Amino acid sequence: MLHLIIADSELELVPEKIRDHPSVVNYAKRRGKKPDEVLLDSTYHHSALRLLEDGERRGRPDIVHLCLLNALESILNKEGKLRVYVHTRNNEIIYIKPETRLPRNYNRFVGLMESLFKKKAVPEDLELLKMEEGTLSELLEEIGPDGVFIMHENGTPVTPKKFGERLVGYNSPAVIVGGFPHGDFLSVVEGEKISIYKEPLMAWTIVNEVLVNYEASLLW
Numbered sequence: 001m002l003h004l005i006i007a008d009s010e011l012e013l014v015p016e017k018i019r020d021h022p023s024v025v026n027y028a029k030r031r032g033k034k035p036d037e038v039l040l041d042s043t044y045h046h047s048a049l050r051l052l053e054d055g056e057r058r059g060r061p062d063i064v065h066l067c068l069l070n071a072l073e074s075i076l077n078k079e080g081k082l083r084v085y086v087h088t089r090n091n092e093i094i095y096i097k098p099e100t101r102l103p104r105n106y107n108r109f110v111g112l113m114e115s116l117f118k119k120k121a122v123p124e125d126l127e128l129l130k131m132e133e134g135t136l137s138e139l140l141e142e143i144g145p146d147g148v149f150i151m152h153e154n155g156t157p158v159t160p161k162k163f164g165e166r167l168v169g170y171n172s173p174a175v176i177v178g179g180f181p182h183g184d185f186l187s188v189v190e191g192e193k194i195s196i197y198k199e200p201l202m203a204w205t206i207v208n209e210v211l212v213n214y215e216a217s218l219l220w
């Protein structure tokens with residue numbers, strides 16, 4: 001079983017500091033919601049983001065959406081060999097049941113995340129997605145992996161194929177991918193840093209490469 005963690009993800013409700021900014025107020029009104037009920041989104045809140053610390057990297061629910069679509073629709077997940085978690089910059093953890101079918105449409109995904117922030121579990125009966133407070137270290141402690149790998153452009157260079165072959169040597173490895181567009185991890189955890197390409201790649205590309213190469217070594 002592979003544990004995939006999308007870590008330090010830029011997924012959050014609009015922070016209090018910019019809730020009365022015109023870009024936020026108008027956006028919330030258009031969507032029939034209150035400013036404290038909507039996700040921060042760099043596409044719509046670009047001018048307000050400049051007022052926030054780390055504003056250049058925040059408000060990227062699209063990264064989480066693409067990583068989750070790729071992971072949940074993977075052969076590895078369909079074979080029951082994958083668990084996926086999202087850890088956010090504000091130390092929330094989203095637990096996702098493998099049978100979850102996420103909306104393909106981005107706007108519907110945003111609506112789903114907003115209701116998860118509000119209710120802490122969606123749908124309330126099945127709890128396919130559940131949100132709890134927790135740091136990345138606490139999540140790792142709970143999972144108890146026998147290997148921790150941090151995907152990082154400055155890590156030890158390994159080809160994707162060789163990395164897949166290495167991962168199958170573990171019973172339940174954890175692989176951490178950054179759910180942010182620029183810069184480095186905010187969380188500090190122990191683990192082996194791995195680079196699978198000479199340049200930085202998008203988080204969802206790394207997710208695909210890791211899952212496909214692990215699957216190839218594990219199943220075929």
Ligand SMILES: C[S@@+](CC[C@H](N)C(=O)[O-])C[C@H]1O[C@@H](n2cnc3c(N)ncnc32)[C@H](O)[C@@H]1O
Nearest residue numbers: 151152153177178181182183195196197200201
């Ligand atoms: C878009 S990157 C993060 C931003 C990157 N530091 C930059 O400034 O361009 C998102 C994540 O993908 C993973 N990643 C990106 N390139 C990688 C590479 N060449 N090898 C391994 N992981 C990589 C890392 O986990 C990283 O945190």
